[in-house]
Amino acid sequence: MLALRLTHAARPAVQLRRLLVAAASAGTGFLLLSALGYAMSHPETPGAAALRLAWCVVPVAAAVHLALAVARTDPGTRPRPGLSAVGLGPARLMAVSALTTALSCTLGSLLALLLFLHLRGDLTGLPFYGTAADFLAADQSLPVPAALTLLTLLPAIASATVALALRPRDPHPTTGRPARTFGRFGAYGHSPRKETFGAYGRFGARLGMRGSGTGGRGSGTASGKADDGAQPAGDAPGRRTAGADGGAPVLNAVTDPEPPAPDTGWAAALPGNRPSRAAAGLPWGVATLAAGLAVQAYTGGSAAVPALADLPVDAVAVLVGWIIIAVGLVLASPGLTDLCGRLLQAGRPGALRLLAGRVLMAEATRLGRPLGVLCAVASAGYAMAVLYEGPAPAFGPLTTLGALLVTGCTVATLLTAAVEARQSRADTTAALLRLGAPAAMLRSAAALRAAALLALFGPFTLVIADLAALPRAH
Incomplete structure (x- = not known):
């Protein structure tokens, strides 16, 4: 209900x-x-x-x-908020x-x-x-x-x-026990912090680790050794803490991390410099494409085997080969979409190119998979049109219905994915409009994204279709 x-x-x-x-x-x-x-x-x-x-x-x-x-x-x-309560x-x-x-x-x-x-x-x-x-x-x-x-x-x-x-899906997955890490000279513990060069050899640098119980030796604290005067104030990096007797502050080289450099880590935080998840499937997609094209080339000159209950084995091989090619295109298209976004930002981009490229990189997975399916359908249709002999090949009603159904579903899926991407960027678009960005620039960025995708995937689809139809054409 x-x-x-x-x-x-x-x-x-x-x-x-x-x-x-x-x-x-x-x-x-x-x-x-x-x-x-x-x-x-x-x-x-x-x-x-x-x-x-x-x-x-x-x-x-x-x-x-x-x-x-x-x-x-x-x-x-x-x-939406409040629905879980009902x-x-x-x-x-x-x-x-x-x-x-x-x-x-x-x-x-x-x-x-x-x-x-x-x-x-x-x-x-x-x-x-x-x-x-x-x-x-x-x-x-x-x-x-x-x-x-x-x-x-x-x-x-x-x-x-x-x-x-x-x-x-659980947004906060549970984490297991921290993996045991091994330091210099066989020392082991559970701290993920790395030591700097020369930290092990400094006088008194391991006193805090000895007292913290790492490695199973004792359960004391690092401040218990502070009143000995055995750890100078400026030997180990870290923050200064007061000693047990209120004397001069000492350093804890294990529990107190080093102050980070002022310019480290900011470049990795930018979206364009992080490793893209969409580009991870590009090698697998290329390998699957090569396998599908190899199947098409292997069955290019073969004929049907009438001994197997009139089953056209050649047609089955064509179907299997195109399925493998379609899977390869779906796997490779997110990486190609991410590459298209990076190419838009190459050189010294302006605000329009930067906005269009960043949106393509952010929506590479959501838009890339329907684009891959559309490329597979277009390349299959082009290859079938090339393989038919005669000026006007005759298609039956069921073949026409199947072709229209697959093409219509593919185009509708791509348009629906574009609507989903627009819905996910609704807050960002509203923020840009509040900051004074003109609506014409947002429309120009959308047109630039569409033109860039067409310029990349159009020739790519034609190349795949020609390679798939080449063994049977000759």
Whole structure:
């Protein structure tokens, strides 16, 4: 009931995104049911039917990705102050978000079932003069358990993915015991502080460690040795503490840290100088891309093997190769987005370039993954267009529906990720406007980010598509 109320009270933009999820679910469900109808009408070729069902993995993945992006940007299930007091904690909001996704996907599956039954002629007469009856098995009874299993596949996967991605996480993870560290000459302890050069050899520098019980020798304090006069005041670095008899202050070289240098540590605190988490996946992405291109090159000259129940092995290899290439692009795109932000700030950047570059670096992971999926879809479409022979290749209705579904879901996911990034920067944008930044500069920075991403990912997509289609073109 709470999920229904939150769904009903949402804004029109949120409702539009949920309707996009329902439309993607409807298209994917219709493709799955069409694969079932083809298998029923062609029982002599189970390999081709299995291949049609395997190709439905791509639109299912695109629809699940869109559902996850929409769930992330849903303002109704976002944690807010005071909700935990009425029983709406992070776990409850995660469950509500998963239930909302399941409702949207179930609505789309029901629409797909109604359309499938209408085209088969189960509800009314055969439409379009019965042209769709050959691949929908209109002359056979529909197996209800198989149809329901295929229709519940997408809602179950989408809701489970949303629940896994939005699960509550502990912001303060527990830390274990401090690791035992070893110092000079085999001395050991638990202090993470490093000694400076020559600190061990100074007279009286280890008296505080002997009294503190480090290493298991005694439980006294460092001030107990202060009245001996054995530790000069200026030998060891640290702050001066008063002795036990109120005499001259002495130094504790173990517990008192050295005063930091005035210019150390400030450069590492800047966002542009910290090691980026988005760039960590770039080597793995390049390696996965190379593996996918190797699979495409290995199967480039191979032919189908008719002995395996008419299963086109070449098409299966193409599907596996493109899946590996897509995974590589998704892994490498956040690092490329971070690199694009760094290139915008190269040289002596002004305020516009600096703002655009820092935003790209901050949103590299959020925007990079949908960009990688879009590059994979675009490169696959370009390669398929190159491999087709003839001036005007003929595409069937199911192929056209699948291509439109995957492309639409990918573009919608990228736009939804951009909306999520804009929502996360709402406080920063408001602060810049309060400081007097013109709104035209913010719009120019957004246009500059889009142009920079297009200039980097456009040629990159064309190169990947040419390399993937090169073995089969020759």
